[in-house]
Amino acid sequence: MNYKSKYMPKGLQDLNDKRNIKMVRHAIANHPIHMALVGPFGTGKTTLARLITQGMYCTDTDPQNRPCGKCKNCERIGEYWGIRQYWWPPEGGKSIVGGYECIDCTSVTSEEIALLSKDQRYYERRHIVVFEEFHRTTTPLQERLLTFTDMQRNSTVIICYALENMSRVNAAIRQRFLPFNLKKLDDSHAEALIKRVAASESINIGDPSAISMLATLCDGIPRIVLAALEMIKIEGGEINEKNLVQIESRIKLMLSEE
Numbered sequence: 001m002n003y004k005s006k007y008m009p010k011g012l013q014d015l016n017d018k019r020n021i022k023m024v025r026h027a028i029a030n031h032p033i034h035m036a037l038v039g040p041f042g043t044g045k046t047t048l049a050r051l052i053t054q055g056m057y058c059t060d061t062d063p064q065n066r067p068c069g070k071c072k073n074c075e076r077i078g079e080y081w082g083i084r085q086y087w088w089p090p091e092g093g094k095s096i097v098g099g100y101e102c103i104d105c106t107s108v109t110s111e112e113i114a115l116l117s118k119d120q121r122y123y124e125r126r127h128i129v130v131f132e133e134f135h136r137t138t139t140p141l142q143e144r145l146l147t148f149t150d151m152q153r154n155s156t157v158i159i160c161y162a163l164e165n166m167s168r169v170n171a172a173i174r175q176r177f178l179p180f181n182l183k184k185l186d187d188s189h190a191e192a193l194i195k196r197v198a199a200s201e202s203i204n205i206g207d208p209s210a211i212s213m214l215a216t217l218c219d220g221i222p223r224i225v226l227a228a229l230e231m232i233k234i235e236g237g238e239i240n241e242k243n244l245v246q247i248e249s250r251i252k253l254m255l256s257e258e
């Protein structure tokens with residue numbers, strides 16, 4: 001399993017940022033809600049959207065309404081996340097009680113948005129739609145989605161996009177969705193992540209100053225930090241200046257491609 005799959009938060013207990021925890025709990029408690037998760041790539045927009053979905057369907061939430069990350073529903077949502085699908089919780093029995101859909105806007109069609117509106121009448125209890133890379137939808141599609149959002153009664157709708165793409169999101173949509181800004185990791189949090197993963201993967205810290213260099217190189221983006229540590233493991237398993245030089249160009253390429 002890649003470090004990314006291994007160390008990305010599975011349940012709310014794995015989130016370190018208290019702001020993010022509060023936001024997820026707020027969204028779960030206030031279903032149906034319309035939220036926009038806005039932030040640079042790799043800062044966890046998808047992870048938070050998934051945790052909200054898990055919180056809505058978890059069969060083993062704690063008294064604070066937090067998803068466990070381990071029950072059948074949590075596991076299934078985690079496993080199939082990112083694949084566009086309808087999914088009905090097993091406890092729903094014969095009658096449809098809800099579902100979730102995760103739509104990657106890099107490839108969504110107007111038929112799919114139309115289908116969403118059409119199927120709306122079936123959702124009696126809970127329904128959540130997540131639009132990833134929302135800024136990639138065309139203007140007509142965004143207008144369709146606006147109609148869908150205005151008409152719906154039972155759906156939580158979450159849209160995700162990067163701050164620099166805000167101008168490509170319909171102003172009326174921006175006004176209707178509660179914005180939540182995600183931030184990159186600051187140096188101390190990035191270094192804590194590096195140390196935690198290094199400890200559990202038996203990666204040596206050859207040179208303590210290389211930890212802050214690595215955090216800076218990865219620009220505070222958790223996904224890049226994890227990829228860098230995996231490369232270091234392959235390059236000999238020690239965090240030192242020599243290995244950082246080895247992986248530097250690949251990290252910069254990853255950063256520039258996003």
Ligand SMILES: [Zn+2]
Pocket residue numbers: 057058059060061067068069070071072073074075
């Ligand atoms: Zn659960």
